[in-house]
Amino acid sequence: MLVNLVKKNFYRDSVFLMALSNKIKTIAGVVDSSVMMGTDANKKLLTETGFFTNEGASASPNDLLICISYNAQADIKKIMSGIENMLNVTVSRDNAGSCVCENPKNIEEAVELQPDSNIAVISIPGQYVCYQSGKLLKKGINQMIFSDNVSVEDEIHLKKIGVEKGLLVLGPDCGTAIINGIPLGFANVVRRGSIGVVAASGTGTQEVTTIIHKNGEGITQAIGLGGRDLKKEVGGLMAIESIKMLENDPATKVICIVSKPPAEEVEKKVLDIIKSCKKPFVIIFLGSKIKRNDSGNLYFATNLEDAALKSIAILKNKKYSPKGKLPENFLNIASKERKKHSKNQKYVRGLFSGGTLCDEAMFVLSDALGDIYSNIAVNPELKLKNRNVSFKNSFIDLGDDEFTKGVPHPMIDFTGRNKRMIQEAKDKEVAVIFFDLVLGYGAHPDPANAILPAITESQKIAKKQKRHITFVTSICGTDLDPQGFNKQKEILENAGVIILPSNVTAARFVETQMFADNKA
Amino acid sequence: MIAPLHPRPERRGITRCRVNAISYDFSVPVFFEGKVHSVFENAVNITASDQLISIVHKKFFNGPNRIVLDDFSFSLFQNCEIVKFEQDKLFFSNGITINIKNSKRWNSPVKKICIEKLDTSAVSYYLKNHSFIKSSLIEKFKFAVKSQNKELFNYNVEQVLGLGFGLTPSGDDFLVGFLSASHFFDALIPFDFLLKNIKIDYTKTNFISAEYLRYSYEGRISELVANTIFSVSEKKASADFWLKNLISTGATSGYDTLLGILTAMEVYNACKSC
Numbered sequence: 001m002l003v004n005l006v007k008k009n010f011y012r013d014s015v016f017l018m019a020l021s022n023k024i025k026t027i028a029g030v031v032d033s034s035v036m037m038g039t040d041a042n043k044k045l046l047t048e049t050g051f052f053t054n055e056g057a058s059a060s061p062n063d064l065l066i067c068i069s070y071n072a073q074a075d076i077k078k079i080m081s082g083i084e085n086m087l088n089v090t091v092s093r094d095n096a097g098s099c100v101c102e103n104p105k106n107i108e109e110a111v112e113l114q115p116d117s118n119i120a121v122i123s124i125p126g127q128y129v130c131y132q133s134g135k136l137l138k139k140g141i142n143q144m145i146f147s148d149n150v151s152v153e154d155e156i157h158l159k160k161i162g163v164e165k166g167l168l169v170l171g172p173d174c175g176t177a178i179i180n181g182i183p184l185g186f187a188n189v190v191r192r193g194s195i196g197v198v199a200a201s202g203t204g205t206q207e208v209t210t211i212i213h214k215n216g217e218g219i220t221q222a223i224g225l226g227g228r229d230l231k232k233e234v235g236g237l238m239a240i241e242s243i244k245m246l247e248n249d250p251a252t253k254v255i256c257i258v259s260k261p262p263a264e265e266v267e268k269k270v271l272d273i274i275k276s277c278k279k280p281f282v283i284i285f286l287g288s289k290i291k292r293n294d295s296g297n298l299y300f301a302t303n304l305e306d307a308a309l310k311s312i313a314i315l316k317n318k319k320y321s322p323k324g325k326l327p328e329n330f331l332n333i334a335s336k337e338r339k340k341h342s343k344n345q346k347y348v349r350g351l352f353s354g355g356t357l358c359d360e361a362m363f364v365l366s367d368a369l370g371d372i373y374s375n376i377a378v379n380p381e382l383k384l385k386n387r388n389v390s391f392k393n394s395f396i397d398l399g400d401d402e403f404t405k406g407v408p409h410p411m412i413d414f415t416g417r418n419k420r421m422i423q424e425a426k427d428k429e430v431a432v433i434f435f436d437l438v439l440g441y442g443a444h445p446d447p448a449n450a451i452l453p454a455i456t457e458s459q460k461i462a463k464k465q466k467r468h469i470t471f472v473t474s475i476c477g478t479d480l481d482p483q484g485f486n487k488q489k490e491i492l493e494n495a496g497v498i499i500l501p502s503n504v505t506a507a508r509f510v511e512t513q514m515f516a517d518n519k520a
Numbered sequence: 521m522i523a524p525l526h527p528r529p530e531r532r533g534i535t536r537c538r539v540n541a542i543s544y545d546f547s548v549p550v551f552f553e554g555k556v557h558s559v560f561e562n563a564v565n566i567t568a569s570d571q572l573i574s575i576v577h578k579k580f581f582n583g584p585n586r587i588v589l590d591d592f593s594f595s596l597f598q599n600c601e602i603v604k605f606e607q608d609k610l611f612f613s614n615g616i617t618i619n620i621k622n623s624k625r626w627n628s629p630v631k632k633i634c635i636e637k638l639d640t641s642a643v644s645y646y647l648k649n650h651s652f653i654k655s656s657l658i659e660k661f662k663f664a665v666k667s668q669n670k671e672l673f674n675y676n677v678e679q680v681l682g683l684g685f686g687l688t689p690s691g692d693d694f695l696v697g698f699l700s701a702s703h704f705f706d707a708l709i710p711f712d713f714l715l716k717n718i719k720i721d722y723t724k725t726n727f728i729s730a731e732y733l734r735y736s737y738e739g740r741i742s743e744l745v746a747n748t749i750f751s752v753s754e755k756k757a758s759a760d761f762w763l764k765n766l767i768s769t770g771a772t773s774g775y776d777t778l779l780g781i782l783t784a785m786e787v788y789n790a791c792k793s794c
Binding site: 127 | 557558560561563565595596598601602604611613614615617679680681682683684685686687688689691723724725726727728729730770771772773
């Protein structure tokens with residue numbers, strides 16, 4: 001008896017095919033077999049050798065043609081099933097070498113492995129995000145898109161599908177989120193609580209959530225949107241979806257929105273939706289100089305710390321007065337530090353790993369210091385001509401794309417920032433070096449010890465020149481973070497760094513000190 | 521609602537995998553979009569605009585449209601994944617990136633051989649008792665080339681094209697060996713004649729095999745085959761190394777290719793002695 005089996009577009013190497021032919025012969029009832037590609041020459045050969053049947057006629061040169069002769073008494077179904085099992089053997093992984101990847105290797109396998117998962121983190125080259133994200137949306141899976149370089153058209157397309165299906169599409173370029181207490185991307189370990197955060201800023205989210213934690217409260221969710229969601233093109237698609245989700249979430253009592261000022265029409269649309277909600281909203285539009293008044297369930301904050309503390313006050317139904325002044329103990333420290341500087345030391349250098357923290361610091365200090373030069377300055381006149389060389393008061397966002405091409409982000413690798421710190425310390429006109437230190441998942445495992453050599457070296461340089469440089473920072477992190485907040489704080493304090501409770505307070509500390517200097 | 525979200529960060533899939541290639545063929549297109557055609561234990565084939573681009577383990581050496589990698593788990597690739605090549609990087613839609621920016625650029629080395637008589641003993645020794653192609657067919661090839669009979673030659677080509685075992689059928693491997701060697705010997709009129717008049721109906725074999733045939737017809741010879749031909753013809757000390765590597769290719773592919781090379785060498789000797 002003869003049977004031919006055609007496997008369409010089936011490619012296996014010659015060794016596999018030869019082995020297959022021999023293995024088939026071991027199946028009970030098989031007398032002989034031949035496994036060949038379905039070329040005309042092979043079909044002719046198989047015809048001549050009496051192996052060919054009409055079933056094999058459909059084989060093309062790109063198909064595998066399996067010809068079997070078997071005993072009349074044999075169970076052909078069992079034979080065919082045995083062959084199918086042999087064909088389904090996956091390519092061996094014995095030679096897996098230097099590749100560091102782990103299973104699963106595609107979305108289908110991932111979903112099969114974890115069928116109850118309903119959120120995915122996408123971190124792949126931007127041009128493929130739409131394809132993979134589309135697959136996930138079809139499967140009803142929420143997603144955080146960490147990747148950047150995704151076109152705005154793709155973003156709109158994916159977010160529209162998300163809205164239609166009631167799924168979260170966080171990002172692209174969403175670096176931070178905390179969903180159901182699980183930090184995703186660069187995020188801190190924050191207590192569960194009653195405040196929901198919707199943010200179009202990574203370090204903005206980290207600063208707000210950690211301050212909430214430090215002040216005894218917690219969050220329900222921190223939903224990152226990606227930097228473009230509130231721009232005109234995207235129209236706040238996911239901001240609105242997130243607001244609706246948190247409004248309907250019984251665990252969320254107060255909602256905090258963190259973003260740069262949105263496009264005017266988007267702001268109106270979002271605020272109109274918020275006004276129709278029942279829950280109180282605290283809103284911080286970072287860097288906006290427009291005075292917005294609280295009304296109804298809308299409460300506006302002026303900085304990240306203000307947003308966090310106002311949210312807590314509303315949650316606790318307590319009266320809130322913004323922290324406008326520096327605490328007394330820090331005023332004394334500022335005064336002492338100021339006295340250590342010479343008259344020539346008149347500039348501040350900010351070295352930040354978080355773009356939002358850099359922005360916020362510049363915003364707070366712009367009135368006191370006047371012109372602040374930066375690689376991320378919006379005003380072209382204040383943009384540093386050479387990002388590697390500071391000028392007067394300069395604030396550098398070392399996490400900006402231009403600094404991270406081909407090298408790790410400064411939250412992970414301190415090499416670039418340390419080098420820059422020493423460079424700034426050599427400038428005799430520098431009085432203050434202001435930096436951020438971010439803890440949490442994704443960040444350096446021991447950032448204080450990572451930056452310590454640069455601080456020590458800078459201090460040595462200053463001392464040699466009979467100068468004193470004030471090092472100011474705030475630690476964006478919690479006691480639950482893997483790096484340990486108190487341990488990190490202790491290392492920096494021992495090195496003489498002045499640590500403020502928040503980025504905005506640190507900026508005010510610098511303001512107090514430098515403003516007094518300028519006046520002098 | 522947010523409540524049903526169940527992230528499990530402790531189990532990770534591919535998020536990022538970047539690999540540097542060792543070398544690549546200079547003719548790999550500088551920009552293309554394609555998809556994974558087939559995945560093997562030590563190679564992956566990509567089709568882009570009807571071209572075949574192969575990513576192979578270093579043990580296969582350089583070759584036409586080939587990118588060579590060090591140890592790598594090729595099973596991570598999957599059929600039909602989308603592939604984009606731009607700015608010296610090959611991006612796979614499952615997150616794998618292959619970078620060729622600092623890789624060695626390879627070009628097919630065809631050196632003309634001009635020797636009175638080729639010593640075929642080493643090749644014959646390695647071929648003892650191997651090959652699917654009948655010796656009578658080989659004799660017909662020799663006769664057709666020597667007599668410059670293009671009809672007979674193309675008839676013979678037709679007879680072996682797509683014939684035999686393996687992904688690249690033995691007949692095709694034989695032709696690859698024969699055509700490759702012809703480029704080294706084409707200073708002789710019969711080989712020149714052969715390369716000008718050969719007609720290969722590429723639809724008579726599978727896509728991968730057809731591409732290999734096309735490369736050898738165009739004189740784009742793989743490093744392994746080229747070095748085998750050259751080292752054997754010039755009796756170089758490295759001949760043994762290349763011969764051993766060639767015969768260990770595939771199940772019978774190496775032997776069949778070597779038989780093609782031997783046939784061309786014998787034609788060369790026969791023509792030289794005329």
